[in-house]
Amino acid sequence: MSKDFETRFIWHNGSFVPWQEAKVHVMTNALHYGTGVFEGIRAYWNSKQLYIFRLQDHINRFFNSIKIYNFGIDFSKEQISEGIKETLRKNELRTDVYIRPLAIKGYGPIGLDVRKLKTDVFIIAMPYGKYFEKEGIEVLVSSWRRISSQTLPVLAKVTGHYSNSVLAKLDALNKGYDDAILLNEEGKVCEGTGENIMMVKDGIIYTPPISAGILDGITRRSIMEFAPDLGLKVVEKDIDRGELYTADELFFVGTAAEITPILKVDGRPIGDGKVGPISKKLKDYFALITQGKVDKYLKWLEAVW
Numbered sequence: 001m002s003k004d005f006e007t008r009f010i011w012h013n014g015s016f017v018p019w020q021e022a023k024v025h026v027m028t029n030a031l032h033y034g035t036g037v038f039e040g041i042r043a044y045w046n047s048k049q050l051y052i053f054r055l056q057d058h059i060n061r062f063f064n065s066i067k068i069y070n071f072g073i074d075f076s077k078e079q080i081s082e083g084i085k086e087t088l089r090k091n092e093l094r095t096d097v098y099i100r101p102l103a104i105k106g107y108g109p110i111g112l113d114v115r116k117l118k119t120d121v122f123i124i125a126m127p128y129g130k131y132f133e134k135e136g137i138e139v140l141v142s143s144w145r146r147i148s149s150q151t152l153p154v155l156a157k158v159t160g161h162y163s164n165s166v167l168a169k170l171d172a173l174n175k176g177y178d179d180a181i182l183l184n185e186e187g188k189v190c191e192g193t194g195e196n197i198m199m200v201k202d203g204i205i206y207t208p209p210i211s212a213g214i215l216d217g218i219t220r221r222s223i224m225e226f227a228p229d230l231g232l233k234v235v236e237k238d239i240d241r242g243e244l245y246t247a248d249e250l251f252f253v254g255t256a257a258e259i260t261p262i263l264k265v266d267g268r269p270i271g272d273g274k275v276g277p278i279s280k281k282l283k284d285y286f287a288l289i290t291q292g293k294v295d296k297y298l299k300w301l302e303a304v305w
């Protein structure tokens with residue numbers, strides 16, 4: 001396994017520890033029961049400045065996830081935001097970066113009563129390129145359904161929830177696909193394993209609503225806000241599986257995936273099976289925004305250096 005994701009320091013409960021020493025005990029509750037909350041944030045290097053994309057929105061979601069599970073945390077939003085910036089500086093990162101804040105229920109006796117357990121917080125930052133190596137991907141509709149909000153609070157980004165994503169992802173990879181689309185328990189299109197989804201039909205962009213049981217993605221919200229600048233409209237609506245096959249364009253959106261065109265679903269080419277013009281327009285504009293080249297969206301960027 002390549003080690004090029006390693007950096008020098010990891011932030012742990014307010015102090016820096018060398019990468020190799022950021023360890024937990026095997027009796028850490030989160031290892032047993034999935035009691036961890038996390039975020040995935042990108043920072044973009046434009047050869048002069050490192051910009052963190054929508055840091056405050058990610059911090060808000062991180063704290064909301066903690067609140068939903070009632071885990072508690074000994075740090076304020078300001079301390080975590082500062083911790084993230086310090087981690088990037090301490091590691092002298094001047095490249096595209098992925099940032100992973102992680103708050104886990106820590107060391108303690110076996111059992112589900114986590115009330116007395118400390119919430120251990122880590123901030124990890126690593127150089128990061130593309131999530132998907134290809135320009136466009138092939139996916140299947142998973143036989144696994146997306147966990148419903150009646151089972152788990154899907155708006156929270158919690159480690160335990162991701163066993164659902166891992167099952168769907170591994171199934172897709174083992175069958176030769178790049179990723180999976182999950183339907184919700186009503187059979188409507190929900191999202192990818194770690195991405196939201198958007199569909200283009202007759203020039204309009206459609207995306208499943210929050211009520212479909214999706215994660216409230218920050219990339220999805222960003223696209224909904226900037227699409228009108230390109231003369232495009234995003235409409236939230238429930239999407240049937242069959243609509244995917246006859247879409248003009250389809251793409252995943254998310255922090256890791258950014259905007260990734262989907263060229264085939266269940267072996268059927270989407271549109272003409274090539275990257276579509278609207279996907280390309282959005283991708284190009286998003287790249288300008290994250291590089292700090294669109295004044296209107298400098299509000300989404302936090303400078304590190």
Ligand SMILES: Cc1ncc(COP(=O)(O)O)c(C=O)c1O
Pocket residue numbers: 040191192193194195196214215216217218219220253254255256
């Ligand atoms: C299940 C799931 N859906 C959607 C997303 C996209 O959210 P965001 O754009 O905030 O990264 C993610 C990634 O965080 C995810 O894990």
